[in-house]
Amino acid sequence: MTEATHEEHAIHDEHIAHGHHDEHDHHGPAKGFMRWVFTTNHKDIGTLYLVTALIMFMVGGAMALVIRAELFEPGMQYVDPNFFNQMTTLHALIMVFGAVMPAFVGFANWMIPMMIGAPDMALPRMNNWSFWILPFAFVMLASTLFMDGGAPAAGWTLYPPLVLQGGAHLPFAIFTVHLLGMSSIMGAINIIVTVFNMRAPGMTLMKLPLFVWTWVITAFLLITVMPVFAGAVTMLLTDKFFGTSFFNAAGGGDPVLYQHLFWFFGHPEVYIMILPSFGVISTIIPTFARKPLFGYSSMVYATASIGFLSFIVWAHHQYTVGMPLAGELYFTYATMLIAVPTGVKVFNWVATMWKGAMTFETPMLFAIAFVVLFTMGGFTGLMMSISPADLQYHDTYFIVAHFHYVLVPGAVFALFAGTYYWLPKWTGHMYDEKLGKLHFWLSTVSVNVLFFPQHFLGLAGMPRRIPDYAVQFAEFNAMSSVGAFIFGFAQLIFVWVVIKAIRGGEKATDEVWEGASEHGLEWTLPSPPPYHTWTTAPDIK
Ligand code: HEM
Ligand SMILES: [Cu+2]
DSSP, X not given: OHHHHHHHHHHHHHHHHTTTOOHHHHTSOOXXXXXXXXXXXXXXXXXXXXXXXXXXXXXXXHHHHHHHHHTTSSSOOSSOHHHHHHHHHHHHHIIIIIIIHHHHHHHXXXXXXXXXXXXXXXXXXXXXXXXXXXXXXXXXXXXXXXXXXXXXXXXXXXXXXXXXXSOTTHHHHHHHHHHHHHHHHHHHHHHXXXXXXXXXXXXXXXXXXXXXXXXXXXXXXXXXXXXXXHHHHHHHHHHHHSOOXXXXXXXXXXXXXXXXXXHHHHHHHHHHHHHHHHHHHHHHHHHHHTSOOTTHHHHHHHHHHHHHHTTXXXXXXXXXXXXXXXXXXXXXXXHHHTHHHHHHHHHHHHXXXXXXXXXXXXXXXXXXXXXXXXXXXXXXXXXXXXXXXXXXXXXXXXXXXXHHHHIIIIIIXXXXXXXXXXXXXXXXXXXXXXXXXXXXXXXXXXXXXXHHXXXXXXXXXXXXXXXXXXXXXXHHHHHHHHHHHHHHHHHHHHHHHHHHHHHOOSBOOSSOSTTGGGTOGGGXXXXXXXXXXXXXXXXXX
């Protein structure tokens, strides 16, 4: 409290020292590159996160295409097996920690203050720091590619003993995880503090836009599980270099302990990627259905229930390790329970669209595709939650199909939907609707060509994380690879649409979408919004 008052005094004194500067030019962005290095502005930091995420999406995507090129036909074509495994590992780590998570933090930075009527995030300097850790972390991770033995190749789960048998990368990969964890925890603290303390008067918790709610719950998941992951990888480090035996059976340790620790982080982590997606979809569907969201409070409770349940289902990733019958039954039923609040959400999205005056601009197209295709990923998840059935699916391409359905036409489509939805607000220009629709249709068709056949491959027994396979799997793999390349190149359209809108185009109105100002405070601000918004709090009805 007293500290805050000191700071206010300092700011006030600075004002006086600068004399009679006009409020506006005094508070504009700094010029040049240093603006981005020192910025504490939530919009600038949001932009930094989003640009970084887009770059990492392209890097992770290029790695995916290396994988799909090798798998286009049976036999070894382009890469050696160790490099193949480095690609699968880095692809996953980069997509999860470099693309999806930072992109949602970018959305949060841009939108949460504007949505709750706050002038900025509560802890702006920490905000700068949480972003600027990331580029260093990613450069360090990428540098492992050039080390003795190459990058980590044991999968994004970094299971021992395999990960301990790699080359020089281990301490660097682990320190990368530590940095990413610090960044996430600082970001999460910032979001919680902002939402709990900076809402405009009258913005009660049960009036918060759903995107804000889903992010608050996500932030609690982050704070809870990132330290567990950091601890687990630190134990890997001490096992390798300091003679401990946490995970080494020869020394009295237990490799399965690592799996428990990893998945206590890993399962909530998948919800860290999907809850903000739910928030984006719950924001977009009402706008284009021209109706309020159906079942607002049930959406809040469903999100909170999913968040809670995500902590108590982790061992459904470990059925094949062997576990007592009671454990199998418990994890099966607990996992199945998640389908209940998820079903509530899907029901509410459909009910919102029901008899709505719908139009199908690009954000809505991606949102509808999300509802259909994410739900398919949810259904295969339900199949795998049944422990005796999972013995068949585990470590096959069925798993790969499942999590790609929830992550690509799930989380990534939500990111596309949100980007098209808010891009006119961010840039002040309408994006090219024709190209947006082309991007949508190419992506939606090709993502199914890419991932649907993987269900059949998995059911027929094709293992995941292998560079070569039996000829019986050839046709579906070829199909999948063709889908992958079309999907990959379709994303260049997206990059172009974004660049085009930044550079110019038809001027966007403040409201952008017909009736949008009834769906969120951000649409009552100019497009683009001034550098500082809500310096006086808005009236909340
Ligand atoms: C209805 C909800 C869901 C259920 C019931 C479910 C169930 C499961 C189960 C049982 C597994 C382990 C399968 C195995 O390894 O044998 C699994 C794996 C996975 N799931 Fe889900 N899941 C659901 C939603 C999600 C969501 C929303 C995401 C991400 C956005 C996700 C991402 C993943 C990932 C990444 C894996 C694979 C991890 C790995 O082994 O590398 N799942 N899921
Ligand atoms: Cu899980």
